[in-house]
Amino acid sequence: MNGMTMISRGMAIILLFVLAPVAFGQAIPEDPARGGQLFVSKGCSKCHALKGEGGQIGPDLGKVDLGHTSLNLAAKIWNHTPSMMAKMESKGITQPTLTGQELGELAAYLYFLRFLDEPGNPIRGKSVYSEKGCQFCHPSSGKGREGAPALDGFPRNASPAFLSQAIWNHCLDMITRMVEIGMKWPKFYAKEMIDLLEYIKTNAKGAEEPAFFKPGNPREGKQVFASKGCIQCHSIRGEGAKGGIDLGAMAETYYTSLTEIASSMWNKGPTLLVKIAQTQCGIPKFTSAEMTDLLAYLYFLHFMDTPGNRTNGEKIFSALRCSQCHSPDRKSGKLTYIDLSRYQTTAEMEIVASMWNHSKEIQKAVGEQNMPWPQFKEGEMADLLEFIRTPKKK
DSSP: OOHHHHHHHHHHHHHHHHHSOOOSSSOOOSOGGGHHHHHHHTTGGGTOEETTEEOSSSOOGGGSOOOOOHHHHHHHHHHTHHHHHHHHHHTTOOOOOOOHHHHHHHHHHHHHGGGSOOOOOHHHHHHHHHHTTGGGTOOSSSOOGGGOOOGGGSBTTOOHHHHHHHHHHTHHHHHHHHHHHTOOOOOOOTTHHHHHHHHHHHHOOBOOOSSOOOOOOHHHHHHHHHHTTGGGTOEETTEEOSSSOBGGGGGGGGOSOHHHHHHHHHHHHHHHHHHHHTSSSOSOOOOHHHHHHHHHHHHTTTTSOOOOOHHHHHHHHHHTTGGGTEESSSSOOSSOSEEGGGGTTSOHHHHHHHHHHTHHHHHHHHHHTTOOOOOOOTTHHHHHHHHHHSOOOO
């Protein structure tokens, strides 16, 4: 295979990845922070706090593990709907109505909370700086080894995205210097990188970056993943190259903070860089925005649902006794309050939002039928919706 053929094939893979529709569940969010405005305007903050700020009626959602896929997170909210309705009624709070888009944005925002790093500890960061050997090339002031910047040369508003971008873009120079001085490749775990950043900022005196840290756009990050050639080594749930690790299969490991995702990339170090150097694209360079978007995309991989199982969904429809009130095919159902066949072309989140908006009527109906409130286990919401959305044989 000649070079032009390899490049053409690589570009074809990139175009297919970028242009192909998302094959699983909730669409990749564009602005995960947008749901924060809805969290306030829809009254969620009246009951729930976010890391101590907000209402005290329900649990503090900034301290709860919300690392679920979009539909599993929606199912968890649904399972607690009766208790939420009771609390809102007792406090005189009007239950908000939601569109599918609004529910999706709220879910993305709640999932996004863990991505934002909490401030590091500069005292621990000083220890990291020493233990990892950073001082051999980056002194606190003056000139570093072979032009490496001293800490006082870093921008005063250095962000996690800036640090991630800087160490990646200069990784080859860093490897060369480490080999020269006989230094092993340092690895970062847990909060070590954000602690190091906080220590760097205590010494930084350089000019501020023109664009400070922004949350990151996962949708743009998908395009960065393709345009920078990541897709030529890695696939995402079968989309992309087959030679490297399918990152979709390890998506849950990326449900962590921005700097911890960056640390996991850094820790692969020389082995990863050697493989990248052998590709047609070579080792890519990133702007701070590109790096943030890429890390946000990796973070949201676990949030994306895989398609549900229609057969399992039909079993769930029966087990939860949905047919007592709903008809999936215009024929069955003892009390056809809603003909579910109209949802066959409806997005999943629109259906879940409709369930939420009619939760009072549903609660009344299950009470009349002497049924328990339907509860969903992991994956069951996706399966049920796949059954509802699948056209039935006439």
